[in-house]
Amino acid sequence: MTGDVFDPGQLSRCISCGFCLPACPTYAMTGDEASSPRGRITLMRALQDGTLPPDDPTLAEQSSFCLGCRACEPVCPAGVQYGSLLEQWRVHQWRGRRRPPLARALTLVAGQRWLLRLLGLVRGAARGPAAPSPTTAGPAAAPPTTAAEPAAAESGAGEPAGQLMLGCFERALYPAVSRAARALDPALAVPSAQGCCGALHAHNGDLAGGERLARRLGEELPGTIVTTSGGCAAHLASVLGPRRVRELSTWLAGRPPGTELRVAGRRARVTLQDSCHLRNGLGVFAEPRALLRQVADYVELPSAATCCGAAGTYSLLRPNDSRRILDAKLDEIEAAGVDLVVAVNPGCLRQLRTGLRRRRSAVRAVHLAELLAEATAPAPPA
Amino acid sequence: MALSATVRAELRDIVGPANVHDAEGDLVAYARDATPLFTHRPDAVAFPADTAEVAAVLALATRHGVPVVPRGAGSNLCAATVPLRGGIVLVLTRLNAILEISADELLARVQPGVSSAVLADAVAAHGLLWAPDPGSRTVATVGGTIATCAGGLRGLKYGVTRNYVLGLEAVLPTGEVIRTGGRLWKDVAGYDLTRLLTGSEGTLAVITEATVALLPAPASANTGVAYFPSLAEAGEAVARVIRAGVVPATLEFLDRACIDAVEDFAHLGLRTDAGALLLFGDDGPPDLVATHLDRIGAACVAAGAVEVTTAREVAQAEALLAARRCALPALSRRGGVTILEDATVPRPRIAEMVDRIDAIAARHGVAIATFGHAGDGNLHPTCVLDSSDDTDAVRRAEAAFADVFAAALDLGGTITGEHGVGAAKLPFLAARLGDDQLALLRRIKTAFDPAGILNPGKLGS
Ligand SMILES: Cc1cc2nc3c(=O)[nH]c(=O)nc-3n(C[C@H](O)[C@H](O)[C@H](O)COP(=O)(O)OP(=O)(O)OC[C@H]3O[C@@H](n4cnc5c(N)ncnc54)[C@H](O)[C@@H]3O)c2cc1C
Ligand code: SF4
Numbered sequence: 001m002t003g004d005v006f007d008p009g010q011l012s013r014c015i016s017c018g019f020c021l022p023a024c025p026t027y028a029m030t031g032d033e034a035s036s037p038r039g040r041i042t043l044m045r046a047l048q049d050g051t052l053p054p055d056d057p058t059l060a061e062q063s064s065f066c067l068g069c070r071a072c073e074p075v076c077p078a079g080v081q082y083g084s085l086l087e088q089w090r091v092h093q094w095r096g097r098r099r100p101p102l103a104r105a106l107t108l109v110a111g112q113r114w115l116l117r118l119l120g121l122v123r124g125a126a127r128g129p130a131a132p133s134p135t136t137a138g139p140a141a142a143p144p145t146t147a148a149e150p151a152a153a154e155s156g157a158g159e160p161a162g163q164l165m166l167g168c169f170e171r172a173l174y175p176a177v178s179r180a181a182r183a184l185d186p187a188l189a190v191p192s193a194q195g196c197c198g199a200l201h202a203h204n205g206d207l208a209g210g211e212r213l214a215r216r217l218g219e220e221l222p223g224t225i226v227t228t229s230g231g232c233a234a235h236l237a238s239v240l241g242p243r244r245v246r247e248l249s250t251w252l253a254g255r256p257p258g259t260e261l262r263v264a265g266r267r268a269r270v271t272l273q274d275s276c277h278l279r280n281g282l283g284v285f286a287e288p289r290a291l292l293r294q295v296a297d298y299v300e301l302p303s304a305a306t307c308c309g310a311a312g313t314y315s316l317l318r319p320n321d322s323r324r325i326l327d328a329k330l331d332e333i334e335a336a337g338v339d340l341v342v343a344v345n346p347g348c349l350r351q352l353r354t355g356l357r358r359r360r361s362a363v364r365a366v367h368l369a370e371l372l373a374e375a376t377a378p379a380p381p382a
Numbered sequence: 383m384a385l386s387a388t389v390r391a392e393l394r395d396i397v398g399p400a401n402v403h404d405a406e407g408d409l410v411a412y413a414r415d416a417t418p419l420f421t422h423r424p425d426a427v428a429f430p431a432d433t434a435e436v437a438a439v440l441a442l443a444t445r446h447g448v449p450v451v452p453r454g455a456g457s458n459l460c461a462a463t464v465p466l467r468g469g470i471v472l473v474l475t476r477l478n479a480i481l482e483i484s485a486d487e488l489l490a491r492v493q494p495g496v497s498s499a500v501l502a503d504a505v506a507a508h509g510l511l512w513a514p515d516p517g518s519r520t521v522a523t524v525g526g527t528i529a530t531c532a533g534g535l536r537g538l539k540y541g542v543t544r545n546y547v548l549g550l551e552a553v554l555p556t557g558e559v560i561r562t563g564g565r566l567w568k569d570v571a572g573y574d575l576t577r578l579l580t581g582s583e584g585t586l587a588v589i590t591e592a593t594v595a596l597l598p599a600p601a602s603a604n605t606g607v608a609y610f611p612s613l614a615e616a617g618e619a620v621a622r623v624i625r626a627g628v629v630p631a632t633l634e635f636l637d638r639a640c641i642d643a644v645e646d647f648a649h650l651g652l653r654t655d656a657g658a659l660l661l662f663g664d665d666g667p668p669d670l671v672a673t674h675l676d677r678i679g680a681a682c683v684a685a686g687a688v689e690v691t692t693a694r695e696v697a698q699a700e701a702l703l704a705a706r707r708c709a710l711p712a713l714s715r716r717g718g719v720t721i722l723e724d725a726t727v728p729r730p731r732i733a734e735m736v737d738r739i740d741a742i743a744a745r746h747g748v749a750i751a752t753f754g755h756a757g758d759g760n761l762h763p764t765c766v767l768d769s770s771d772d773t774d775a776v777r778r779a780e781a782a783f784a785d786v787f788a789a790a791l792d793l794g795g796t797i798t799g800e801h802g803v804g805a806a807k808l809p810f811l812a813a814r815l816g817d818d819q820l821a822l823l824r825r826i827k828t829a830f831d832p833a834g835i836l837n838p839g840k841l842g843s
């Protein structure tokens with residue numbers, strides 16, 4: 001009897017109806033009950049009540065094969081909080097040595113504030129002057145107009161200026177994304193003392209660490225935390241409450257649109273890859289689409305809501321499975337006839353960008369912030 | 383029972399080593415289906431790719447006396463896929479091709495592992511309708527739907543699955559492959575084995591292909607909602623609707639507890655202060671649908687409805703139906719275990735049955751929420767308990783349901799309208815069929831399955 005791995009109330013919610021099966025990418029890959037949400041919950045119960053020993057290999061495999069994408073949550077009429085159960089499962093499963101070394105290393109790095117700051121410096125200081133990124137092919141963006149600033153600062157649902165969170169991932173790989181966010185809303189404050197939000201930890205078997213880091217970040221960034229990472233937004237919201245956190249698209253919603261984004265002399269055609277946790281955890285998916293429609297022709301991918309295989313550390317821990325999922329996605333993207341695929345989470349951005357480059361695809365992956373920053377701001381109202 | 387090394391080796395040879403799973407964890411995952419309180423591990427799970435592999439597995443099982451339990455999506459609610467005696471769970475989801483859709487002949491040929499919703503979408507693209515519509519349509523396989531003769535949200539006007547099965551390819555437990563019926567709408571050559579296999583719950587043969595009847599898709603459809611002070615008035619409304627000369631496609635009801643649970647999940651703005659809700663719908667030419675919905679609304683008002691509304695757009699109508707399909711899992715928001723039943727009575731006696739259920743619930747001190755296919759007289763009284771560990775509560779719920787079955791039979795009804803007998807309702811079957819018929823069922827079972835290997839402990843046992 002292991003007894004206390006899971007919150008019993010959460011675990012008993014599932015009635016094994018199977019409504020979640022069609023939503024699950026790993027079940028689609030294998031057709032195997034054990035790699036479906038319902039089957040995984042059955043396995044969790046077997047762990048909880050001692051039917052299976054804690055070192056059972058299927059438990060180890062299925063807790064790691066799961067993408068953690070939470071596509072099984074919004075479709076579950078019983079309201080099973082699968083993402084939370086998975087976090088609890090991994091705490092148990094990846095205890096001590098059984099934690100994948102790579103996951104341990106990554107969470108260790110992200111937990112080190114000095115390292116993060118160093119990364120930020122080396123990669124070109126996201127905190128430097130706000131400037132749109134040169135990554136995309138659109139026309140150079142006009143410099144942000146000062147006249148628009150007060151209005152912009154207010155239009156985040158009338159809130160005072162938000163605090164821009166510099167995600168670990170962005171700092172290390174995509175400082176341009178944070179710069180673009182500042183170009184879009186120059187009123188965003190960017191406090192230099194900020195650590196990791198802890199999402200990485202929570203999803204990789206260190207739930208307590210994940211919560212601690214989120215709380216600390218909450219103290220470092222008082223007021224509304226604005227983030228360009230859907231994954232960080234969902235994690236922060238789960239710890240600090242949804243009112244404290246705004247993902248960029250919801251922060252920008254309702255602001256005056258930029259001008260049209262053009263590619264090769266015509267209006268750009270763009271598509272969006274949802275961030276799993278943003279969509280399935282926070283229910284945010286309409287907002288980024290609305291912003292994109294304002295500046296480009298929007299094409300919906302049939303699988304936009306399905307995981308791209310990045311899934312936090314998944315692409316590093318399970319590269320083959322991640323690749324299988326990504327390949328199907330890239331086929332779809334290439335068939336959609338778009339110029340750009342837009343991500344709202346840095347992990348997805350990396351996954352899509354790497355995949356498309358590997359294929360030498362003509363389609364480019366950009367972050368929503370980068371794309372919007374490129375669409376020039378309209379003349380400020382008189 | 384444990385499988386011998388020979389059987390394991392042969393099984394691997396037949397379906398390929400990657401398609402046999404027998405790690406402890408895999409067996410745990412296949413030890414149950416959507417039915418609470420029943421679990422038993424198989425000894426192996428096999429995923430055959432085609433009819434020949436199915437036939438070889440069954441021949442092997444008969445030779446060695448190994449139980450085989452066919453399984454689609456495992457969404458049944460009568461423990462029909464729980465391998466009570468171990469053996470092999472035979473998962474049919476790899477056989478998932480739609481082989482043919484013929485608009486000229488109004489039929490489709492499909493493998494059993496396709497989900498009902500996928501088939502419905504595929505034929506809809508040809509302007510056709512796959513009528514069987516169980517609440518579990520997005521998950522349930524066509525094979526499982528045929529093997530349980532599933533009903534659904536369109537039963538009143540369109541009938542149930544058996545009305546749409548023209549022919550089957552099936553593998554007998556001894557390994558022979560038979561083809562029953564076919565593409566013919568008339569064919570009386572021999573006993574109607576197609577109908578016998580429909581609803582046979584995987585105890586007579588394994589279905590490996592089905593030829594199913596389709597209908598031209600109706601030009602339009604719409605849905606409305608009527609609210610009542612209690613289920614009794616909703617039951618009365620059903621009688622009045624039929625008397626008004628309308629046979630609607632859909633007449634579903636939910637009591638207050640179910641409305642609450644569904645609203646909690648779907649956020650449709652349903653009135654949670656009402657005692658009961660009737661969801662009605664019809665399809666056909668737009669004028670006719672509008673007329674019918676008006677008449678249904680009027681009948682509801684006459685029966686005491688406090689409010690009647692109709693959906694203004696297709697999306698809204700679909701959202702209402704989708705929400706109704708979620709009633710059962712949504713109810714589990716109220717507690718850890720949901721035990722539901724499937725009692726069915728002649729339509730005019732619904733209101734009476736609802737009263738009896740109330741009395742039974744009070745007598746046993748259990749809370750019973752009821753929803754169901756009102757138009758079919760098919761009720762799903764559901765007991766929500768905090769946890770299955772509360773053995774006293776479970777016992778009280780089971781005692782209450784024994785009384786519910788007795789009440790249904792007393793009113794000229796049955797113990798299960800659509801979910802099936804499986805292991806869960808086998809103890810009550812004699813009361814419905816009588817000893818002579820039960821004995822005949824067993825002789826039929828033996829004729830198909832002399833070694834008794836196919837889904838033992840269920841129908842025919
Ligand atoms: C939330 C919910 C709502 C539901 N709503 C309805 C409803 O409205 N109406 C209704 O009738 N049912 C309903 N059901 C019950 C169930 O979903 C249906 O009976 C469904 O058709 C079963 O399909 P399946 O693929 O899941 O079959 P399974 O559960 O896998 O199997 C069911 C039975 O069929 C047998 N079987 C499966 N495939 C084959 C095959 N190829 N050959 C031979 N035997 C086979 C199995 O041995 C078993 O006896 C509901 C269930 C849930 C959880
Ligand atoms: S997680 Fe939800 S949808 Fe999936 S089987 Fe459990 S109750 Fe049903």
Ligand code: SF4
Nearest residue numbers: 024066067069070072
């Ligand atoms: S989180 Fe994603 S991969 Fe994991 S069970 Fe849910 S749907 Fe499947």
